[in-house]
Amino acid sequence: MRIELVTAPGTAGRPNEDWTAVSLPASGEGGVLVVLDGVTPPAGGDGSDGCVHGVPWFTARLGGALVELSGSRRDMTLDAILSAAILRTADAHRDTCDLSHVRTPQATVVMVRWGTDAVEHLVLSDSTLLLESPDGAVRAVLDDRLDRIPREALRLVATADALRNAEGGFFTAAADAAVASRAVTGRTPAAEVRSALALTDGAARWVEMFREGGWADCLALVRKSGPQELVDRVRAAESADPDGAAFRRWKTSDDATVAYVEL
Numbered sequence: 001m002r003i004e005l006v007t008a009p010g011t012a013g014r015p016n017e018d019w020t021a022v023s024l025p026a027s028g029e030g031g032v033l034v035v036l037d038g039v040t041p042p043a044g045g046d047g048s049d050g051c052v053h054g055v056p057w058f059t060a061r062l063g064g065a066l067v068e069l070s071g072s073r074r075d076m077t078l079d080a081i082l083s084a085a086i087l088r089t090a091d092a093h094r095d096t097c098d099l100s101h102v103r104t105p106q107a108t109v110v111m112v113r114w115g116t117d118a119v120e121h122l123v124l125s126d127s128t129l130l131l132e133s134p135d136g137a138v139r140a141v142l143d144d145r146l147d148r149i150p151r152e153a154l155r156l157v158a159t160a161d162a163l164r165n166a167e168g169g170f171f172t173a174a175a176d177a178a179v180a181s182r183a184v185t186g187r188t189p190a191a192e193v194r195s196a197l198a199l200t201d202g203a204a205r206w207v208e209m210f211r212e213g214g215w216a217d218c219l220a221l222v223r224k225s226g227p228q229e230l231v232d233r234v235r236a237a238e239s240a241d242p243d244g245a246a247f248r249r250w251k252t253s254d255d256a257t258v259a260y261v262e263l
Helices: 055-072 078-093 151-155 158-163 177-183 201-208 216-227 227-240
Strands: 002-008 016-023 029-040 108-113 118-124 128-132 138-141 185-191 195-199 256-261
Touching: 002 016, 002 227, 016 055, 016 256, 029 055, 029 195, 029 256, 055 078, 055 108, 078 108, 078 118, 078 177, 108 128, 108 195, 118 128, 118 177, 128 216, 138 185, 138 216, 195 201, 195 216, 201 216, 201 227, 201 256, 216 227, 216 256, 227 256
Parallel strands: none
Antiparallel strands: 002 256, 016 029, 029 108, 108 118, 118 185, 128 138, 128 195, 195 256
């Protein structure tokens, strides 16, 4: 089995808010992949998210719970696991933090769990999962709710906050366990999946923003040259347009995580 993970901060001196891990059982059958992209509080806000811990603390806690539950509770579906992990993480800081704050620490989620019979997946918010079949066809699993919102509505903190984890808006893993029901989930026979590639939006820029290739090209690049090559190409494209003149974006450079597993 081939497993490669790369994660890189978008800005020197700032903590990387992404989180990733792969877990393989002692039995040697199956495994779990988790990728989280912590949501940076928007610029222009009051600087508060109601939490004394911060986003990296949150993604580490949530990620750890997801990996543990996905591996130990094969009887639970991935959305049920996400719900339980959100509740466990919320319980860890509800006595010290205001979990009702609209910008309480939160994250996008990609989960893949595979076994001898099936490959399960879950995607919440704007991270990406690519599933490759044995014949080389690539299927992108996306939660596109954020893409449906006009960019103008996201530019102002007040309007963005009104759409955050709200009907007609977009959903992330924060403090409300019920959000797990909003995730995109599915199950594929194991024989129909050759590899899986999970990307935070900072890495998916190669396709979605810079248009250097399609999803199949992205997966082929990672298979041939490894995840670091994809991150390096994203960084080169960002450096070539530092002011966002050609490619408008919220951040000049974003945290980027690439997780590749050949099953």
